[in-house]
Amino acid sequence: MNPLVTAALVLLGGAAFLVSTAVRLAPLLALRRVDRVSRGGERLRSLLRYGLGQARLVDPEERVAGWLHVAIFAAFLVLALRTVTLFGMGFSEGFHLPFLAEDAPLGRAYAVVKDAVVVAALVGALGFLWRRLVTKPDRVTRSTEGTVILGFIVGLMVTELAFDRAGELDALGLTPGGVDLIRLGGYWLHLVLIVVFLNVLPHGKHFHIVTGLPNVYFRRLPPMARLEKLDLEAEGARFGAATVTDLSWKEGWDVYACTECGRCQTHCPTYLTGKPLSHKEVNRALRRHLGEFGPALVALARATNDAARQAAVARLPPLGAVIPPDTAWACTTCGWCETACPVLIENVPRLIDLRRQAVQVDAVFPDEAARVFKGIETQGNPWGIGSNKRTEWCEDLAIPRAAEGGEYEWLFFVGCAGAFDDRQKKVSRAIVSILREAGVSFAILGEEETCTGDAARRLGNEYLFQLQAASLVETLNGHGVKKILVQCPHCLNALQNEMADFGGKYEVMHHAELIARLVAERRLTPARAEGLGRVTFHDPCYLARWNGVVEPPRQALRAVGVAPVEMPRSGRQGFCCGAGGGRMWLEETLGTRINRHRVDEAVAALGPDGGVIATGCPFCLTMMKDGLADAGAEESVRAMDVAELMALGLPKGPAKPDAPKA
Numbered sequence: 001m002n003p004l005v006t007a008a009l010v011l012l013g014g015a016a017f018l019v020s021t022a023v024r025l026a027p028l029l030a031l032r033r034v035d036r037v038s039r040g041g042e043r044l045r046s047l048l049r050y051g052l053g054q055a056r057l058v059d060p061e062e063r064v065a066g067w068l069h070v071a072i073f074a075a076f077l078v079l080a081l082r083t084v085t086l087f088g089m090g091f092s093e094g095f096h097l098p099f100l101a102e103d104a105p106l107g108r109a110y111a112v113v114k115d116a117v118v119v120a121a122l123v124g125a126l127g128f129l130w131r132r133l134v135t136k137p138d139r140v141t142r143s144t145e146g147t148v149i150l151g152f153i154v155g156l157m158v159t160e161l162a163f164d165r166a167g168e169l170d171a172l173g174l175t176p177g178g179v180d181l182i183r184l185g186g187y188w189l190h191l192v193l194i195v196v197f198l199n200v201l202p203h204g205k206h207f208h209i210v211t212g213l214p215n216v217y218f219r220r221l222p223p224m225a226r227l228e229k230l231d232l233e234a235e236g237a238r239f240g241a242a243t244v245t246d247l248s249w250k251e252g253w254d255v256y257a258c259t260e261c262g263r264c265q266t267h268c269p270t271y272l273t274g275k276p277l278s279h280k281e282v283n284r285a286l287r288r289h290l291g292e293f294g295p296a297l298v299a300l301a302r303a304t305n306d307a308a309r310q311a312a313v314a315r316l317p318p319l320g321a322v323i324p325p326d327t328a329w330a331c332t333t334c335g336w337c338e339t340a341c342p343v344l345i346e347n348v349p350r351l352i353d354l355r356r357q358a359v360q361v362d363a364v365f366p367d368e369a370a371r372v373f374k375g376i377e378t379q380g381n382p383w384g385i386g387s388n389k390r391t392e393w394c395e396d397l398a399i400p401r402a403a404e405g406g407e408y409e410w411l412f413f414v415g416c417a418g419a420f421d422d423r424q425k426k427v428s429r430a431i432v433s434i435l436r437e438a439g440v441s442f443a444i445l446g447e448e449e450t451c452t453g454d455a456a457r458r459l460g461n462e463y464l465f466q467l468q469a470a471s472l473v474e475t476l477n478g479h480g481v482k483k484i485l486v487q488c489p490h491c492l493n494a495l496q497n498e499m500a501d502f503g504g505k506y507e508v509m510h511h512a513e514l515i516a517r518l519v520a521e522r523r524l525t526p527a528r529a530e531g532l533g534r535v536t537f538h539d540p541c542y543l544a545r546w547n548g549v550v551e552p553p554r555q556a557l558r559a560v561g562v563a564p565v566e567m568p569r570s571g572r573q574g575f576c577c578g579a580g581g582g583r584m585w586l587e588e589t590l591g592t593r594i595n596r597h598r599v600d601e602a603v604a605a606l607g608p609d610g611g612v613i614a615t616g617c618p619f620c621l622t623m624m625k626d627g628l629a630d631a632g633a634e635e636s637v638r639a640m641d642v643a644e645l646m647a648l649g650l651p652k653g654p655a656k657p658d659a660p661k662a
């Protein structure tokens with residue numbers, strides 16, 4: 001052992017690593033500040049579950065790759081102590097950590113675990129090399145770096161074994177000199193490999209070995225689909241993301257945590273249908289950008305006066321040049337990428353910030369979005385249909401209005417689609433008949449109802465959203481509303497998760513949840529709905545993935561005698577219909593159609609006799625209906641809302657017009 005060489009390795013290797021790490025991370029100081037330390041308990045739980053527990057690594061589609069990663073990760077954790085011991089031995093041969101003495105029970109147990117993880121990591125690294133060089137799955141980025149890093153891991157494990165187990169070669173007839181050579185060679189090569197490996201990390205995607213766990217700790221916390229409210233009145237207000245400095249430091253950290261595993265792409269509706277958007281590629285582009293403009297960002301972080309700050313910002317290109325507009329506009333905000341990412345990297349907020357910039361500052365955005373904004377602004381709905389027609393769907397149903405001041409339990413928030421879209425009006429009526437059948441007291445806002453502004457917000461018009469939200473909250477609070485029933489998951493998300501920023505705190509429930517509850521309470525005892533054929537449930541992203549409502553619609557279906565056939569992608573892992581994020585109103589000009597992709601999957605699940613695609617969202621219903629028409633499957637497959645299926649089992653069926661008064 002050699003204290004001088006060991007000290008040189010520790011000091012030079014450690015210093016070089018710290019300098020490289022600081023150089024990579026320093027540009028983040030120029031990025032926007034956000035609080036990512038409050039709610040520490042939730043953060044710790046995330047760290048345990050997703051970080052140390054690797055909860056998203058072992059996904060059902062690629063269990064083997066997941067377990068290989070778990071093996072390597074476990075080895076890194078366990079061998080951290082071994083690394084300290086090995087460097088300590090360089091200074092003093094008999095060094096050991098006080099609690100890991102070889103003859104102590106803990107030390108013996110550690111030795112067994114250590115040997116197991118070394119073998120597991122060796123298998124893991126060789127398995128990944130096989131995958132990278134032979135099977136080559138699509139989602140993995142091909143890079144020499146990946147192969148080199150795996151080579152390092154193999155080298156580290158082999159040298160650890162050589163040092164630790166060389167003595168056993170005695171039995172194979174190796175001379176004592178040969179054993180010593182292998183042992184010492186293994187030892188020094190191991191230390192050198194550690195130092196070189198450590199210094200390779202900050203220069204590539206394997207920096208995630210350092211940044212991954214903190215990234216999980218600093219994650220965005222639920223509610224996940226809540227967008228940040230911009231303070232548009234503040235001095236120097238931010239209206240979107242003009243340059244990378246408008247992203248948060250966490251969004252910068254994210255790109256260093258990306259492992260380029262590609263899980264985010266596997267069911268991204270835009271990526272799979274040929275649009276220019278991949279969460280992974282956005283991260284790669286931003287990482288290159290932070291590297292290229294690192295010095296300007298560091299200068300900006302150091303600037304002490306406005307002139308210096310402006311000069312530094314002037315050196316930065318617009319963020320739109322790094323993440324092109326077609327990429328930002330392609331996203332349906334379905335959330336697949338974020339919920340698949342093993343290190344919880346955020347994607348949707350930064351794309352929405354780009355849209356905000358395009359809409360609120362640059363005024364360059366799709367014409368269809370302009371029509372949506374105008375419709376909401378002038379008539380309170382994205383279609384721009386006269387607001388005086390909002391209650392036409394229920395003129396014959398004598399539904400009480402909240403403004404009448406009567407007692408009611410639920411405020412039924414009908415939503416723009418439920419009030420204006422001819423197909424969805426039938427769903428609204430089905431919900432009314434269900435509520436009446438179960439004896440639920442409810443009222444509607446009627447003429448006072450207006451759009452939540454969800455579509456405007458997700459299309460980048462934060463200003464319009466805030467106007468809508470403030471006015472709607474004023475109306476709801478003015479009527480003392482506490483419990484809101486919705487039929488649209490986008491209304492659910494806005495009312496439940498986003499109105500609190502405007503003083504609106506409500507208990508919000510989707511109609512499928514209420515139906516399931518009414519069935520459980522036996523307030524609804526529907527008959528079997530006959531003649532439907534097979535039924536599959538398409539989970540709306542803003543219901544299942546973003547807001548966790550998965551079982552209630554299925555319970556409702558079972559209540560009318562339907563055992564839903566599951567599509568391969570369902571529940572929280574459902575596949576988007578293509579309408580979220582305001583995409584409902586935008587033309588889909590790039591690639592193939594997302595709704596067709598989903599409908600094909602549903603039709604295949606239903607089989608040759610067809611049946612029903614059930615859902616619980618007005619936009620999904622439209623997308624399924626249009627997709628069926630596109631696929632020429634309208635004759636054999638119907639798209640229906642879960643409320644309509646429930647209403648079929650009720651004595652009176654969907655709400656009919658009142659009988660003419662005598």
Ligand code: SF4
Nearest residue numbers: 258259261262264341
């Ligand atoms: S964003 Fe997450 S899921 Fe996508 S490649 Fe990076 S680490 Fe993998």
Ligand code: SF4
Nearest residue numbers: 268331332334335337
């Ligand atoms: S939110 Fe959905 S559409 Fe947008 S990038 Fe992620 S997976 Fe793709």
